[in-house]
Amino acid sequence: MADERRAKTALFEAIAVMGKAFASPVRLELLDLLAQAPRAVEELAQASDQSTANVSQHLQALHAAGLVTREREGTRVRYALAGAETLRVWLALREASAVRLAEVERAAREYLGGDVEAIDREELVARMARGDIVLVDVRPQEEYAAGHIEGARSIPIDELERRLAELPRGREVVAYCRGPFCAYAHQAVRQLQTAGRKARRLEDGWPEWRLSDQTNSHRAA
Amino acid sequence: MADERRAKTALFEAIAVMGKAFASPVRLELLDLLAQAPRAVEELAQASDQSTANVSQHLQALHAAGLVTREREGTRVRYALAGAETLRVWLALREASAVRLAEVERAAREYLGGDVEAIDREELVARMARGDIVLVDVRPQEEYAAGHIEGARSIPIDELERRLAELPRGREVVAYCRGPFCAYAHQAVRQLQTAGRKARRLEDGWPEWRLSDQTNSHRAA
């Protein structure tokens, strides 16, 4: 009886080790970044506006919780998301928080600016098959290189304005980026519309696509 | 620029509010219990071996994180899991921790005792359709009452031994309970096998079933 309680407590304590990893905003941002592409500590520190030491410590916490893998690469250490289960937890948490916490919704709206017309995965697949649209990945190049939706071309958001001519005039443009809370696709659609193009954003990003359809994943050399 | 950072930080901080809710073993156990059936504070305190005040506080934390709903029922307050998204996060976290943390695996084995032959959902459905097996819900009655797999009969684990005669001798018995980390089904299978019956456990429990097949859910009056 008391033994059973002890064993049950030990089990929940072990699971809570992973739960704790999701309890810090900094770690969540790191997970979000790693969901796009593996990265070194320094890069993560820059992307998340944190000190290197702090990021290193958080990464070690994530590592201890089994959420990321670590790999030495010469003078750098490359961290990557560990397994699809990790991604699934993060996406489920993000989704749940968006649905159940008004504050998340509010913060998302604040960050993304006004809403922009979206297209869902299913429609995207259908229109792509018909050659109806151009799909653009507006994330940084390295993230595109680490994996992207098949058939997408890479035009990082920074370069979109001066590379507008690359996009055929006749077809609608669909932009996607890191996920529903990533501002790049919103920004891209606004820029495109300002330039007189027809444009929408994919309702979510590369990690969601990858998880929902493993076979579609495409990795560049 | 600085504005963008502030907005992004606010967003991750808001999501982390929910993340923090998953950071305590006590709260995880409460979520696990609530995934079976809504309950009052006192019941949860008893089931989790915690003081009422402590459980009340944790429930308030869960409520603030949007993970549970609260409803006054006379002198009691009935807490329930809020929405399918909440359940999805909890199950994803449990799954991920089982896969990625050796310690969880070890603690689970310790708690459950030796492994017992399992059957997956797909096979269960097929065998049920053929009338090949008897499906038994070995959770406490109230949890069965709050929802169960269609076609299952309720025999709480405490009563299994003296109600053995209710089970037809000819057919294999499949027992299920709260989930893969719940000991009841394991126990039931062992008892049944000792009594010379053919028995297996369903590989996971009612919450997983409910989530994977909403239409199969069955709620008693």
Next chain:
DNA sequence: CAAGCTATCAAGTGATCTATTGAATAACAA
């Protein structure tokens, strides 16, 4: 092997979290 990066470690401080205790409140019944 010395210089230059990158990443980690170690220690410290302020902040937050947990569980306990005892008192307060809310709903109900006699």
Next chain:
DNA sequence: TTGTTATTCAATAGATCACTTGATAGCTTG
């Protein structure tokens, strides 16, 4: 009203966590 039960509140002490700073270790290159 008074008593009873269920829940919450308030205060607290101990533990854990987050971020900073400055030192250290590992690898690469000249």
